[in-house]
Amino acid sequence: MSEFAELSLGDKRIQLPVITGTENEKAIDIAKLRDETGYITIDSGYKNTGATKSGITFLDGELGILRYRGYSIEELADKASFLEVAYLLIYGELPTAEQYAAFEKEIRTHTIVNEDMRKIFDGFPVNAHPMGVLSAMVCAMSAFYTGEKAGSDELNIIRLLAKMPTVATWSYKKSQGHPVNYPKNSLDYCSNFLQMMFALPVEEYKVNPVVSSALNKLLILHADHEQNCSTSTVRLVGSSHASLYASISAGINALSGPLHGGANQEVIEMLEAIKADGGDTDKFIAMAKDKNSGFRLMGFGHRVYKNFDPRAKIIKKAAYEVLASLGVQDPVLDIAKKLEEAALSDPYFVQRRLYPNVDFYSGIIYRALGIPTNMFTVMFAIGRLPGWIAQWKEMRVNKEPIGRPRQVYVGATPRDYVPMEQR
Numbered sequence: 001m002s003e004f005a006e007l008s009l010g011d012k013r014i015q016l017p018v019i020t021g022t023e024n025e026k027a028i029d030i031a032k033l034r035d036e037t038g039y040i041t042i043d044s045g046y047k048n049t050g051a052t053k054s055g056i057t058f059l060d061g062e063l064g065i066l067r068y069r070g071y072s073i074e075e076l077a078d079k080a081s082f083l084e085v086a087y088l089l090i091y092g093e094l095p096t097a098e099q100y101a102a103f104e105k106e107i108r109t110h111t112i113v114n115e116d117m118r119k120i121f122d123g124f125p126v127n128a129h130p131m132g133v134l135s136a137m138v139c140a141m142s143a144f145y146t147g148e149k150a151g152s153d154e155l156n157i158i159r160l161l162a163k164m165p166t167v168a169t170w171s172y173k174k175s176q177g178h179p180v181n182y183p184k185n186s187l188d189y190c191s192n193f194l195q196m197m198f199a200l201p202v203e204e205y206k207v208n209p210v211v212s213s214a215l216n217k218l219l220i221l222h223a224d225h226e227q228n229c230s231t232s233t234v235r236l237v238g239s240s241h242a243s244l245y246a247s248i249s250a251g252i253n254a255l256s257g258p259l260h261g262g263a264n265q266e267v268i269e270m271l272e273a274i275k276a277d278g279g280d281t282d283k284f285i286a287m288a289k290d291k292n293s294g295f296r297l298m299g300f301g302h303r304v305y306k307n308f309d310p311r312a313k314i315i316k317k318a319a320y321e322v323l324a325s326l327g328v329q330d331p332v333l334d335i336a337k338k339l340e341e342a343a344l345s346d347p348y349f350v351q352r353r354l355y356p357n358v359d360f361y362s363g364i365i366y367r368a369l370g371i372p373t374n375m376f377t378v379m380f381a382i383g384r385l386p387g388w389i390a391q392w393k394e395m396r397v398n399k400e401p402i403g404r405p406r407q408v409y410v411g412a413t414p415r416d417y418v419p420m421e422q423r
Contacts, residue, residue, distance in 0.1 A: 009037055023058050040406045051232060052400060056089060056390050057224045064307035068224060069093070077314045082219040083107065083189050086161060086386035089224055090393060104189075110162035111183035111192070113170070114144055121174055130378045131256040133171035138164070139249035153396075156244045157389050164385055165189070168378045169196035175374070190215045193382070197371070210325040211369060214318040218362055221311040222380055224387025225304075230254035230261070231384075231391050236403040238392045251388045252381050261377040264363035267299035268373050271332045271339075271363075279331065281338040289348050299360030300343055301353065311358035319361045319368075328368045336364055 003018040005028045014036050017029040027050050034040050043049045058067045066073040069088050076085055080094075087095045087103055095103060120140060124133050138160070145156065170180045181196045191207040194215065199205035225231070234251040238244075255261035274284050287295040302309050323333065340356050343349040366376050 007033075007037075009039065012037065019053070021053075023060070034406070040408070042408060046232070051227060051403070052235065052395065054227070054391070054394060055092075056394060057226045057387070059226045059304065061302075061304040062306050064305055064310045066225075066310050073221065073310055074314060077217045077220050077311075080220065081188070082216050082223070082383075083161075085220050085223050086389075089386045089390040090157060106158045107162040107189070108185040110159050111166055111185060113163055113166050117141075117144055118170070118180075121170060124171075124174065126175060126177060128171075128175070129256075130168070130171040130175060130375050131252065131261075131381070133174070134164075134168055134378055134381060135249050135252040135256070137167045137171070138245055138252060140245075142243045142245035145245070153244060153393070157393070160244065160248060160385060160389065164382055165193040166196065168375075168382055169193065171378070172197060172372075172375055175372075188212070190219070208325060210321050214315075214322045214365055217315060217318050218365065218379070219383035221315060221358055221362075222383030224384070224390065228260070229257070231388060234388045234392050235395050235400075238395055239400060239403045241396075241402075244389070244392060247392050248385070248388055251384070255381055255384065256377055261380045263298065263357075263359040264366065264380070265373045265376045267336075267360050267363035268332070268367055268376075270298045271335050274335050275332050279335055281335055281342065285339070285342050285346065297339065297343070297354070299363065300349065300356055302357045305357070306353060308353075308355045309357040312356055312361055315358055315361040315365070316356070319364045322365050322368050326368055330367065333364055333367060336360070 003020070004015040005018055007014050007016060014033075016033070019027045019029055021027070030041060041049070056069065058070075059065065068076060068085065069092060071088065071094075076088075080088075083104055084094060084100060087100065117137065117140060120137065121133070124136075141159065141163070145151065145159065150156070151159075166183055173180045179201065181199050183192055184195055185192070187195060187207065190212045194207055194212060195205045227235075230251040233254040234247045237250040238247040242250075258266060274281065277283075284295065284297070287293040288297045322328075340360070343354060343356060349355070362379075363376065366373075366379060371379065
């Protein structure tokens with residue numbers, strides 16, 4: 001039996017269909033609301049608006065659940081490789097051994113960036129933010145792969161997965177004034193990224209398996225997260241049938257904002273500020289409790305998860321393994337440990353469920369690896385790429401209409417033009 005919600009507007013009553021998802025999520029379908037009533041809804045920030053039906057990611061913030069295509073994030077982070085998860089998100093199922101081998105081979109084939117594209121790097125200033133460079137280079141791919149070179153959507157998906165780490169590491173190398181490193185396709189995806197980031201011309205780079213494993217987990221944890229700001233941007237831009245490259249470039253720009261992808265960078269900047277102030281964590285814990293102090297602990301709590309961020313539980317262990325393996329001695333990371341201990345034991349934070357989130361621990365890992373803070377969001381983008389691609393592909397396969405939000409106009413009412421000399 002169909003379920004409906006009834007809406008009363010004066011003497012008029014209309015029935016709106018209720019949609020139930022596979023995890024029993026409920027939604028009221030208002031697609032015909034304006035046609036039948038002349039009304040629209042207002043939902044600033046789309047906090048209560050479902051823009052699509054998706055089969056990619058399930059998230060329950062109250063219970064702390066995150067699943068990709070039905071698989072728990074805990075199991076995937078523990079057992080899968082990042083490319084396995086990328087395949088799962090994009091194509092709907094985990095690959096067989098043969099499918100995975102073919103997928104990985106295709107990616108290895110396309111890791112090299114066109115030398116003409118490399119010339120574009122020379123036009124960026126040394127102090128250009130790596131996210132700006134990454135966005136520009138991804139968008140530029142739509143100019144390089146056009147006409148006969150464009151290929152199929154599937155080929156463009158492979159190109160993006162293959163070239164994104166290369167472009168990201170080149171933007172980092174340029175910011176450091178270092179020569180770029182080319183991909184070594186004998187290495188796996190994460191190890192190849194690490195050697196492009198950190199290999200020096202004078203010595204052979206040896207990949208630390210603990211570091212590579214932690215990076216693999218981090219990328220998996222960031223691979224998709226339902227309809228967030230950047231993902232919704234990818235879908236909205238893609239709904240106009242813009243190219244995959246243009247859509248992903250738009251997602252990168254959305255992610256670059258400090259309210260979205262910049263959270264782990266803000267964690268390290270906060271820790272640096274505490275260190276510069278003398279390193280008294282008790283002082284800053286007290287300030288965080290004082291609403292009038294203006295200070296906020298970054299990396300604690302989450303706008304979606306009302307329980308412990310499931311990703312934080314996973315990456316916390318990896319963070320401490322990395323610190324132990326590298327033997328890092330860093331006063332900033334010591335401050336992070338003290339804040340973590342306080343937040344996990346202090347009733348003020350426990351009662352409010354202000355637990356350390358994935359951004360807190362990812363910031364610690366990136367800091368320990370020597371990745372500069374302006375590259376943190378780039379790392380996020382590399383991880384999120386498969387999710388963006390999957391969302392773009394799903395939208396196109398489902399033939400979803402072009403996005404066209406409505407508004408309620410609150411500007412000036414009709415008025416006459418006054419010549420400039422009379423104003």
